[in-house]
Amino acid sequence: xxxxxxxxxxxxxxxxxxxxxxxxxxxxxxxxxxxxxxxxxxxxxxxxxxxxxxxxxxxxxxxxxxxxxxxxxxxxxxxxxxxxxxxxxxxxxxxxxxxxxxxxxxxxxxxxxxxxxxxxxxxxxxxxxxxxxxxxxxxxxxxxxxxxxxxxxxxxxxxxxxxxxxxxxxxxxxxxxxxxxxxxxxxxxxxxxxxxxxxxxxxxxxxxxxxxxxxxxxxxxxxxxxxxxxxxxxxxxxxxxxxxxxxxxxxxxxxxxxxxxxxxxxxxxxxxxxxxxxxxxxxxxxxxxxxxxxxxxxxxxxxxxxxxxxxxxxxxxxxxxxxxxxxxxxxxxxxxxxxxxxxxxxxxxxxxxxxxxxxxxxxxxxxxxxxxxxxxxxxxxxxxxxxxxxxxxxxxxxxxxxxxxxxxxxxxxxxx
Amino acid sequence: xxxxxxxxxxxxxxxxxxxxxxxxxxxxxxxxxxxxxxxxxxxxxxxxxxxxxxxxxxxxxxxxxxxxxxxxxxxxxxxxxxxxxxxxxxxxxxxxxxxxxxxxxxxxxxxxxxxxxxxxxxxxxxxxxxxxxxxxxxxxxxxxxxxxxxxxxxxxxxxxxxxxxxxxxxxxxxxxxxxxxxxxxxxxxxxxxxxxxxxxxxxxxxxxxxxxxxxxxxxxxxxxxxx
Ligand SMILES: Nc1ncnc2c1ncn2[C@@H]1O[C@H](COP(=O)(O)OP(=O)(O)OP(=O)(O)O)[C@@H](O)[C@H]1O
Ligand SMILES: [Mg+2]
Numbered sequence: 177x178x179x180x181x182x183x184x185x186x187x188x189x190x191x192x193x194x195x196x197x198x199x200x201x202x203x204x205x206x207x208x209x210x211x212x213x214x215x216x217x218x219x220x221x222x223x224x225x226x227x228x229x230x231x232x233x234x235x236x237x238x239x240x241x242x243x244x245x246x247x248x249x250x251x252x253x254x255x256x257x258x259x260x261x262x263x264x265x266x267x268x269x270x271x272x273x274x275x276x277x278x279x280x281x282x283x284x285x286x287x288x289x290x291x292x293x294x295x296x297x298x299x300x301x302x303x304x305x306x307x308x309x310x311x312x313x314x315x316x317x318x319x320x321x322x323x324x325x326x327x328x329x330x331x332x333x334x335x336x337x338x339x340x341x342x343x344x345x346x347x348x349x350x351x352x353x354x355x356x357x358x359x360x361x362x363x364x365x366x367x368x369x370x371x372x373x374x375x376x377x378x379x380x381x382x383x384x385x386x387x388x389x390x391x392x393x394x395x396x397x398x399x400x401x402x403x404x405x406x407x408x409x410x411x412x413x414x415x416x417x418x419x420x421x422x423x424x425x426x427x428x429x430x431x432x433x434x435x436x437x438x439x440x441x442x443x444x445x446x447x448x449x450x451x452x453x454x455x456x457x458x459x460x461x462x463x464x465x466x467x468x469x470x471x472x473x474x475x476x477x478x479x480x481x482x483x484x485x486x487x488x489x490x491x492x493x494x495x496x497x498x499x500x501x502x503x504x505x506x507x508x509x510x511x512x513x514x515x516x517x518x519x520x521x522x523x524x525x526x527x528x529x530x531x532x533x534x535x536x537x538x539x540x541x542x543x544x545x546x547x548x549x550x551x552x553x554x555x556x557x558x559x560x561x562x563x564x565x566x567x568x569x570x571x572x573x574x575x576x577x578x579x580x581x582x583x584x585x586x587x588x589x590x591x592x
Numbered sequence: 593x594x595x596x597x598x599x600x601x602x603x604x605x606x607x608x609x610x611x612x613x614x615x616x617x618x619x620x621x622x623x624x625x626x627x628x629x630x631x632x633x634x635x636x637x638x639x640x641x642x643x644x645x646x647x648x649x650x651x652x653x654x655x656x657x658x659x660x661x662x663x664x665x666x667x668x669x670x671x672x673x674x675x676x677x678x679x680x681x682x683x684x685x686x687x688x689x690x691x692x693x694x695x696x697x698x699x700x701x702x703x704x705x706x707x708x709x710x711x712x713x714x715x716x717x718x719x720x721x722x723x724x725x726x727x728x729x730x731x732x733x734x735x736x737x738x739x740x741x742x743x744x745x746x747x748x749x750x751x752x753x754x755x756x757x758x759x760x761x762x763x764x765x766x767x768x769x770x771x772x773x774x775x776x777x778x779x780x781x782x783x784x785x786x787x788x789x790x791x792x793x794x795x796x797x798x799x800x801x802x803x804x805x806x807x808x809x810x811x812x813x814x815x816x817x818x819x
Contacts, residue, residue: 179707186695486690493652493687494705494753495680497673584653587687588609 180500184507194476199516201469202563206520209559212458214528218549220451226542227440229325230382232413233422235438239269275409278433287425290322290415297403299367303355311390314399323415333359333378344377348388352379372402383543463562470566477574489586502579509571517560598625599793600761605658607644618644620816626793631784633804634797636813642797643765650685650763651675684754688765691750694738698749705756724752727782744770751779764796
């Protein structure tokens with residue numbers, strides 16, 4: 177053990193209570209930082225998981241066509257017309273005319289893990305009791321399971337029943353309870369004056385109320401008949417192996433196929449920004465606890481320096497250098513910091529686990545019955561880094577002051 | 593230690609203390625040489641500047657004018673780092689008041705300069721520290737904390753600590769001030785023996801005529817100069 181560390185340890189005991197206060201401050205600051213980050217980023221990543229599990233990583237929509245318009249040579253009335261590609265002018269052709277060719281092209285991208293063609297339309301649903309305007313999505317179920325978490329979102333009924341029933345339908349939970357629909361019940365969907373009868377195979381819940389209230393899945397072939405659209409698709413839902421790369425992949429795919437491709441980060445930007453702001457502001461708020469314990473540390477060390485001026489002079493008289501004296505005080509800060517950080521990480525982990533067991537019922541943007549937490553080593557690294565910067569800065573000033581003391585001044589009593 | 597000439601020398605030392613109207617000319621051109629193997633006693637009335645001179649010689653304070661040499665090397669105008677190193681290597685200091693780091697035991701206090709010097713291993717340091725404490729009559733109180741020792745006992749630990757690194761010069765400001773007859777004789781005998789056996793130079797301030805009488809050289813000081 178270095179002599180400086182040995183002295184630091186002994187000096188710490190001189191102000192035990194004040195040191196413990198700083199230590200607890202650091203511990204609570206680090207712990208609360210970890211638990212708030214775990215919780216805010218937990219909700220954030222759960223929201224992202226819900227987005228990916230419902231609407232997929234990418235959505236391929238309308239075709240973009242560079243507009244061509246005729247241009248006349250100046251003064252040459254009735255002369256020959258040229259077709260010129262317009263600057264930035266693009267014509268949008270809604271929907272996808274040749275979904276199979278597009279799917280095949282998209283499947284060739286390395287990061288693509290699944291592709292599902294969706295034909296969507298707004299139709300009227302009616303039961304013997306009442307009616308509702310709903311959004312029907314015709315999908316090939318096996319393709320769609322590869323681009324969503326639909327399988328795990330089933331809350332009543334059975335997907336196997338849906339597979340075997342050509343007129344089967346998957347109904348959102350909010351819609352089902354509003355129309356009092358249960359697996360086995362029938363209802364009709366009507367579009368353009370023509371009604372067809374379907375049977376509820378299963379009820380699903382995504383937790384996203386905008387989906388659970390209006391979306392009904394039926395087989396793609398059924399949708400083609402109902403919506404009288406024998407070819408084409410409304411959009412193609414794509415899943416990726418690496419979701420973080422969605423914006424880059426969207427640009428590349430868009431260039432190749434000439435359709436707009438919307439990555440999830442762009443589609444859900446508003447909510448994602450809200451979550452990010454929440455995470456940042458909670459980090460900022462909790463950091464004030466760390467800041468205050470840093471101030472307490474500063475105060476305590478400044479006090480110890482004042483009490484120990486004579487000891488400092490004695491040490492200096494024996495050949496301890498200014499740097500040694502500074503280190504004695506920096507060690508004290510570092511020891512309290514290390515203890516506070518370790519206890520804080522333990523406290524943070526325990527509190528995070530505790531919070532994840534707290535019941536809370538959330539529906540609307542996702543579905544959960546307890547607090548959601550994310551376990552990430554980065555929360556611990558960030559908390560400890562902030563504490564380290566604050567406490568070390570707080571220790572440095574008293575340490576430098578101690579190092580500057582002149583032994584002669586101290587002994588005569590004219591120092592400080 | 594075999595180099596010729598005085599181990600510690602100062603010439604024309606001046607020191608002013610205080611500010612403004614309270615500024616006092618404490619040292620008024622002090623010159624002095626400390627010889628190896630010799631006990632020097634500085635005597636003089638209270639307030640004449642004995643402690644102030646000892647801080648100068650101990651490199652704990654800088655002179656306003658004049659020079660100090662250790663082993664023939666000018667040290668008075670050196671950097672803080674060099675002066676600190678010289679304190680650790682050549683000097684042992686006993687303060688007039690406030691002797692120990694009170695959170696440490698007697699043994700730890702004596703080992704403190706050795707740890708910085710790093711010449712002995714842990715066991716070697718402990719053995720040496722125990723022997724030094726034995727020599728000042730505290731062999732049975734090595735594990736007492738500073739707070740658990742009397743003023744005189746603390747002073748004796750401070751003497752033992754000043755000897756820890758076998759310094760060429762021992763500077764002691766009234767090292768027997770708080771001690772009874774027999775303990776002051778013991779401390780003085782120890783210092784005198786070290787001077788004789790190891791060729792260390794001892795410079796002590798004392799008000800005790802008996803101590804002064806038994807020293808090799810007596811220097812009387814009055815109003816900031818030797819008379
Ligand atoms: N900070 C200061 N400002 C002004 N004068 C001072 C200051 N410190 C000490 N003095 C004066 O310097 C003079 C010398 O002080 P010093 O401590 O060297 O005396 P001393 O000879 O050791 O006395 P004693 O035997 O009582 O220990 C004294 O007259 C004292 O009043
Ligand atoms: Mg004095």
